[in-house]
Every structure is written in C-alpha cells, then in structure tokens.
Amino acid sequence: MSILFHIFHSETKVESQSLGAVDDFCPVCREVRRFENTNYYSMKRNRLLLLIPLSSEKVSSDYAVCACPDCGSRWESEGARGLGNRRGHRLQLEEKVKARTTSPEERSDLLLEPFLKMASMSRVHQFLGNRDPASRWGCYGTLGFLLVVPTLAVFLAPVNAGDSFIAAIATITGLSFAGGTIATLVAFATWRRRYVRRELESRIARSLKPLGPSKHELTAAVEEFRRIDPKLGRHFDGPRLHDRIRGVVR
Numbered sequence: 390m391s392i393l394f395h396i397f398h399s400e401t402k403v404e405s406q407s408l409g410a411v412d413d414f415c416p417v418c419r420e421v422r423r424f425e426n427t428n429y430y431s432m433k434r435n436r437l438l439l440l441i442p443l444s445s446e447k448v449s450s451d452y453a454v455c456a457c458p459d460c461g462s463r464w465e466s467e468g469a470r471g472l473g474n475r476r477g478h479r480l481q482l483e484e485k486v487k488a489r490t491t492s493p494e495e496r497s498d499l500l501l502e503p504f505l506k507m508a509s510m511s512r513v514h515q516f517l518g519n520r521d522p523a524s525r526w527g528c529y530g531t532l533g534f535l536l537v538v539p540t541l542a543v544f545l546a547p548v549n550a551g552d553s554f555i556a557a558i559a560t561i562t563g564l565s566f567a568g569g570t571i572a573t574l575v576a577f578a579t580w581r582r583r584y585v586r587r588e589l590e591s592r593i594a595r596s597l598k599p600l601g602p603s604k605h606e607l608t609a610a611v612e613e614f615r616r617i618d619p620k621l622g623r624h625f626d627g628p629r630l631h632d633r634i635r636g637v638v639r
C-alpha cells in the first residue's frame with residue numbers, strides 16, 4: 390500500500406485567486422476602504438511519483454472573502470452585484486450617525502452590524518484553517534520535550550548511571566508530559582474565547598465607539614446576537630464590551 394501511495398499520490402489543498410480590489414464601507418474603520426477580494430477553493434491534485442502531475446479537480450465551491458487593508462478585518466464577500474447601492478445606502482446612514490439623527494431601529498441595526506461582521510470573520514478564520522498558535526505550540530512543545538529530554542539524558546548520563554539517575558529522568562519526562570498535555574488541553578478548550586477577546590471584541594469596540602452606546606444597549610445587542618449565533622454569541626458580554634469601549638478593559 391505504501392508503495393502505491395508513493396506512485397499515485399493525491400493531496401487536497403486550499404488555493405486562492407485574487408478577484409481584485411473594490412471600494413466599500415468598512416464598519417470597523419467606519420470609512421470607505423479599498424477591499425482586497427480573494428476567492429478560496431479546495432483543489433485535489435493527483436501526482437505520479439510525488440512530482441509528475443496527472444490530474445487536478447476542484448472539490449469545493451468558491452468562497453469569496455474581502456479584506457480591509459487598514460484594520461485587517463476580513464469577512465465573506467457579498468459580491469460586486471449591487472455594491473454601489475449598498476455602499477451609497479450605508480454612507481447615507483453614516484451621515485445620520487454623525488448628525489445623530491438615526492431612528493431607534495437604525496441604531497439597533499448599527500449596534501448589531503459589527504457582531505454580524507465578526508461572525509463572518511470567525512467563519513473565514515475557520516475555513517482557512519488558521520488554528521490557535523497556543524494549541525499548536527502546546528502540542529508540538531510537549532512532543533518535542535518527550536524527544537529532547539531522553540535524548541539529552543543518553544548523552545549526559547554518567548558512565549555508570551545508577552537507578553536514581555534513570556528515576557530522575559523518568560520523573561522529569563513524566564511531569565513534563567503531564568504538564569504539557571494539561572496546557573495543550575486548556576489551550577484547545579479556550580482557543581475560541583481567546584480569539585474572540587483578541588481579534589473580534591477589539592474590532593467591535595473600535596466600530597461602536599463613535600456611537601457611544603450605553604451598557605443597556607450593548608447588553609441588548611449581545612442578546613440579539615446570541616439569538617442569531619448562540620455558539621459565538623456566548624463569548625460576548627455587554628458590560629465587558631462597554632468597559633472595553635471606555636478603555637477600562639484591554
């Protein structure tokens with residue numbers, strides 16, 4: 390089987406193609422920005438002897454993503470169709486924000502807007518397989534330690550290594566493995582929460598700061614978002630977001 394694997398090898402990778410740039414309104418920057426649009430898709434490539442290409446086929450549908458060059462946010466693209474009308478409508482609404490003439494319904498929509506964008510950003514993050522660095526380092530670090538400690542022990546061991554030396558190396562290796570495993574499990578269990586705090590919450594705070602929302606308004610927006618996306622919404626908290634907008638929490 391392994392010989393066949395090396396003769397006929399196939400692999401699936403996410404590939405990308407630039408779709409060009411368009412001017413659109415960024416709700417995080419609250420300005421028109423030149424968004425880079427990229428199409429992502431999975432390609433399966435079959436090779437002979439690992440190098441000679443035999444065939445390739447697209448094995449997923451297109452996934453268009455747009456990225457703001459200023460704030461680094463990226464979310465699922467809504468496409469070019471109707472972009473002019475969408476942008477025009479959004480800029481009119483932004484003028485009403487500056488003039489403080491938005492209706493209660495418009496203000497509710499504006500408060501919810503960055504949450505919906507961040508849900509989209511989270512989906513893009515998962516689609517592109519950008520995993521948590523802490524989980525990755527925890528996993529590789531633990532495995533690396535398991536290799537390095539016994540290897541060093543072989544080289545550093547005294548000529549007549551006694552039972553106490555072997556017991557000490559076994560204890561260090563065992564404790565390191567247990568500690569590394571626990572740290573990795575904690576990193577896996579908390580990656581989404583850390584991602585929300587680091588990447589999403591900071592952008593929502595930046596987006597909503599000009600609106601000067603009250604704690605009550607933010608709590609209502611979070612509750613509304615939790616109804617739409619319970620899995621992601623449970624990591625947000627209205628009062629905490631209020632503190633973050635005021636610069637109390639970073």
Ligand SMILES: [Zn+2]
Binds near residue numbers: 416418458460
């Ligand atoms: Zn932006």
